[in-house]
Amino acid sequence: MDRISPLHDELLLKIFSFLPTTKHVVATMVLSKRWQPLWMMVPRLVYDDTSYQNVGYGSFRRFVDRSLLFHKAPVLETLRFKVTQTSGVGDIPLWTRAAEKHALRCRMLVTLTNNVILVDAASPISFPTLKILELNSVKYPGDEFVKRFLSNCILFLRLGVEQCPGDNVTVFTVRVPSLESLYLRKSSDTDVDDADDAKGFVIDAPSLKYLGITDTIGGFCVIENEMPNIVKANVEADYKCVSNILVHTAPDRPRPCWIEPSSIPECLLTSLETLDWDNYEGAEEEKEVATFILRNGNCLKNVAVFSSTSIDSDEKLEMIKDLSYWPRRSPACHLTFD
Template sequence: MDVPSKACLPSLKTLLLELVVYEDQKPFEALLSICPVLEDLEVWFREDESIQEFTISVPSLRKLCLHISYYGSSLERYEIDTPCLEYLQLADWNDSPCLVKNMPKLKKAHVDVVSFAVKNVIRSVTSVKHLTVCSEDVYGDGNVFDQLEHLTLCICKDDSSNLLAQFLKDSPNLRVLVISQLDLHADLKTNEMGFWNQPSSVPECLLSSLRILNWEGYFGRPQDRDIAVYILKNARHLRTATIWADTNEHDVPNLEMIKELTLSSRASSTCELVFVEMP
């Protein structure tokens, strides 16, 4: 891709870049530089991409969707500097070192990464109210999501149960918890969530703020049951717990799933427990 030196797109607000070949970062960054009012950017980096590094620095940007493939990518690092960003979708399966900074207005984020080895990825989204996360690793200590009200956690990875425990501990004002498997991961057939190690003390969000639990794709395995029972037992203000039971993947009878959770104690006397059988 080549960008003419005198080109300018003064009115362009939405840009989708897909199936574009970059020799290096210069054409990509040059294109962004001629879009002074760009608000919505979606970029898909190809599997055989030769670009090694890039910077997205767009002062006007409000929405960014960035997809980085794992296979064949030569990407080594990237940087995101978007001070007006309100929504971020980051799917980085390459585990590339990145610098994410200057996003004080971010309200909603969707983070699908190999790991949280680069701590600034998680630090950059601690101010959001709505977060969707999938990662193989837990993130580092010292992060507090004091604005987070709605968390969707994908449980297709081995360490998902520990990641859940960490988010419960670090999200004191969480109101809605959705445990599921992201649509893009439905064909992975992993969902080998490890066993639950309950926190040493009950998280603040269970004591004071959690109102809704939705579990989409509940298999009824011991680790699933332990998490569900723990939340029901400790969430004092829980109003509804909706369980979508999936008996196709694991040989746990639906009736047994229902009985186990129905008979478990609940901290909230007004909690409604709803079971839905998945097709």
């Protein structure tokens, strides 16, 4: 401590900002009388209830309440909550509003994880200044709650979701105009049943730049509107029917189906080089999707199509003949079929 105690307050605050949580920052007040008020000016508040599991959630709540009450930094750069205990989720909106009182600039991150249960309260849960949210193994009151909950976050920029078994959501709907980054994942231990193809995601995020979807369970994903700003998309999915994959659908259609987009995605024109298609069955929707990609894939180099194990040798031969007539925009495109 002797080496850093002579440092100016501004530099000490910078050092304190690198500590993992606000609990660690507050603990510095016992090291020096001069340091006692410094923690109140640190522009970063990070709360994690995992270190309070042995003493009860009440102790964590009291710590957050008191530290927010005494905190005096004129600028709050980061406010982060990691709540793993069921009883804590309802407190987060109150804490964020308390922090907003003196924060001239605030970038918030909220993490809800480890089987937290969100409750459908009488008044809507709202995070009006929230920009980043992670929902990991969270249980919800239902589909409609998810739609309301996310739509109330009007400044949303980044959302990560990992669905868990029994989360009470059939269709996870993300309608957030401001959203720039979205990652959706169905947990690999999610229960699989005959109704899985009626479950999935609905996305309406016109400002989206980054999209990630991991779904090895099945179901569907509906893109309700075009996303012209997409820079990068990573989709890992094992769907029974190609019409379930990232399709553009009209609101009156009961299930997704392929409708060719009005504009060609930028990534298809400028960057896509490799396409591997597993379990190809030669359905009409599959042909339409495949020919659209080949017809517009300006940079395609390798396209590999692997037939479904249920296809016999005669059907495979017909597929090979059909594939040979597919138009290819890229002269360097090499097409193989197995």
